Amino acid sequence: MQEAQSVSVKKKRKGLTLKAQRNLIGYLFVLPALLIFCIFVLIPLIMSVYLSFFESDMFFLSMEYVGFDNFAQVFQDSLYWTSILNILCYTLMAVPMNIILSMILALLVNSDRRGVKAYRFLFYLPSVTSTVAASTVWLWMMNTSYGLLNDIFALFGLPGGTWLTHSSTALVSVTLVTVWQGVGANMIIFVAALQNMPTQVYEAAKLDGAGPLTIFFRITFPLIAPTMYFILTMTLIGAFQLYDQIYVLTSGGPANATLTPVYLIWQNSFGTNAGRQAGYAAAQAFVLFLIIMIVNLLIRRLDKKVNG
Amino acid sequence: MTELKANTALPAPQDAAAQTPAPQLDPDAVRARRKRKAVRIVYLVLIYFVMSFLALAMVLPFYWSLITSLRPDSEIYALPITWFPSSFTIEHYTYVFETIPFWNMLANSLITTLVGVFTNLFFGSLAAYAFSKIRFTGHKIIFNIMLLSMMVPGVITLIPTFYVLLHFPFAGGNDILGNGGIGFYDNLGAVILPGCIGVYGIFFMRQFFASLPDDLAESARLDGANDFTIFFRIYLPLVIPGLLTLGIFTFQSGWNNFMWPNIVLQSPQNQLLTMAFKFFKTTLSTDYGPLMAISILMSIPIVIIFILMQKYFIRGVALGGIKD
Numbered sequence: 247m248q249e250a251q252s253v254s255v256k257k258k259r260k261g262l263t264l265k266a267q268r269n270l271i272g273y274l275f276v277l278p279a280l281l282i283f284c285i286f287v288l289i290p291l292i293m294s295v296y297l298s299f300f301e302s303d304m305f306f307l308s309m310e311y312v313g314f315d316n317f318a319q320v321f322q323d324s325l326y327w328t329s330i331l332n333i334l335c336y337t338l339m340a341v342p343m344n345i346i347l348s349m350i351l352a353l354l355v356n357s358d359r360r361g362v363k364a365y366r367f368l369f370y371l372p373s374v375t376s377t378v379a380a381s382t383v384w385l386w387m388m389n390t391s392y393g394l395l396n397d398i399f400a401l402f403g404l405p406g407g408t409w410l411t412h413s414s415t416a417l418v419s420v421t422l423v424t425v426w427q428g429v430g431a432n433m434i435i436f437v438a439a440l441q442n443m444p445t446q447v448y449e450a451a452k453l454d455g456a457g458p459l460t461i462f463f464r465i466t467f468p469l470i471a472p473t474m475y476f477i478l479t480m481t482l483i484g485a486f487q488l489y490d491q492i493y494v495l496t497s498g499g500p501a502n503a504t505l506t507p508v509y510l511i512w513q514n515s516f517g518t519n520a521g522r523q524a525g526y527a528a529a530q531a532f533v534l535f536l537i538i539m540i541v542n543l544l545i546r547r548l549d550k551k552v553n554g
Numbered sequence: 555m556t557e558l559k560a561n562t563a564l565p566a567p568q569d570a571a572a573q574t575p576a577p578q579l580d581p582d583a584v585r586a587r588r589k590r591k592a593v594r595i596v597y598l599v600l601i602y603f604v605m606s607f608l609a610l611a612m613v614l615p616f617y618w619s620l621i622t623s624l625r626p627d628s629e630i631y632a633l634p635i636t637w638f639p640s641s642f643t644i645e646h647y648t649y650v651f652e653t654i655p656f657w658n659m660l661a662n663s664l665i666t667t668l669v670g671v672f673t674n675l676f677f678g679s680l681a682a683y684a685f686s687k688i689r690f691t692g693h694k695i696i697f698n699i700m701l702l703s704m705m706v707p708g709v710i711t712l713i714p715t716f717y718v719l720l721h722f723p724f725a726g727g728n729d730i731l732g733n734g735g736i737g738f739y740d741n742l743g744a745v746i747l748p749g750c751i752g753v754y755g756i757f758f759m760r761q762f763f764a765s766l767p768d769d770l771a772e773s774a775r776l777d778g779a780n781d782f783t784i785f786f787r788i789y790l791p792l793v794i795p796g797l798l799t800l801g802i803f804t805f806q807s808g809w810n811n812f813m814w815p816n817i818v819l820q821s822p823q824n825q826l827l828t829m830a831f832k833f834f835k836t837t838l839s840t841d842y843g844p845l846m847a848i849s850i851l852m853s854i855p856i857v858i859i860f861i862l863m864q865k866y867f868i869r870g871v872a873l874g875g876i877k878d
Contacts (some may be wrong), residue, residue: 272690279681290714376810379849
């Protein structure tokens, strides 16, 4: 047994150079990941590019080449741009709210004060539960007749809100739900970043008589900027793909007020609108990708200006 | 109470000052210190007040779903709303168990999630190790292509992925060319396979391997250990905090997976728990009692896991989540 092994080692050394051996082992290690990546990411991506130039059903059966017609149609489709406008509005509300609130939460729980761990746990709890479960609960909380939120409003003498049932309030209500569920995760990342910070800097600043606000804006914020950029990018990418909450809370209504691009694309691919829309849905998805990339590039530019 | 304490503490330093004239004990300094202490107390009270208020807002939906799931319909749909149930019932839970194949769905959710956790951790760290420690030819290009793909929104590949699974060779009555059957349609494989090795996991674990020195392997290699032994015996034990964190992330996303299972799983006994709500929320009516019962049932496993793993979780994020 031992002999056989040593023979095989010798053979390997003779047959392959050290570099080739490393390559062989390296590729063996990444092979499963590479295989899955190719089958379920790379190949579908290429197929999707191909599909976007055809009028087709979702089974790739009766395909008819239409060139750039699908893309041209996307730019004239007012429903699509309604959904883009919705998601931009949503992003502009949800992302800053999420980041500011999670930052505040992180600052509150980043200490050794008594009971802080319990608070940290409670703040994170919504992030743990499933989006679907949380959304059904909020659907119930926002019920206009029997909902808890309107009851709380009444407690303070306020008139009941329309929440998800009116086009003027639906998107804000969805934002409320996603922010409630999203701040915990970002808070954890901020806490992690805060705990990695050098304590001497703070002590020096305190000795120099700096107040908490000065410390935050002059020391904490610049030091935490890379984390901020990471969170901003991740939250943005997530926000642009809003779907689960819409499925449960509003189905895109009322009057398309909460229709998001991903929900629309899903409808065109598999939902009630599906039919010969598969190619068109692919084109819609690529335009969405383009918009996400543009927004990300803008953020990166901003980051370069701020962080150098 | 605290004010009182400050007052009673006051005479002592003054006495001391009379006996030994130390500069820091003059009345002005004492007053300043007292003021500072009062400010700090007000500040603390304010912080705890804000934290408690926010915590209440975070927890209120959990409370509301719990009590809704435990009170009879006559009380759920009654005005004025009462904040505490006056009678308890488990009828919504029994109704859930009778109406949907709950245990099947629970098993499906557990299987897809746990298999996903295992494959992501195992194959993900294998690849991550190779990317950061073996540095084979082309490792940079492959890794960067994978990273770029994270930017691509998942909707782009919905239809093609569906096609690939439908025409998967030898699955669901398919021949070698992937024709003739239904492939992985309405099969848990359709949920497990596409998510079994995520790029995010590879990226995440690579951070951990990259922080370990290369020469750990040298002596073992001189002793004749092969790369698999080195990986399992030396490097893998050192990245356990990272594995635990990634495990929680993966469990969470698997447990919450909704959009894709909702597309590929057709029959109720093959569906996941996240799809259970659809049985009680139709276009015609929404039955909140059972819906809240499902929400509670779905939340229990993940909350338990989080409580058990909380310690590793925050540490893991701090160690590996945010370096670039």
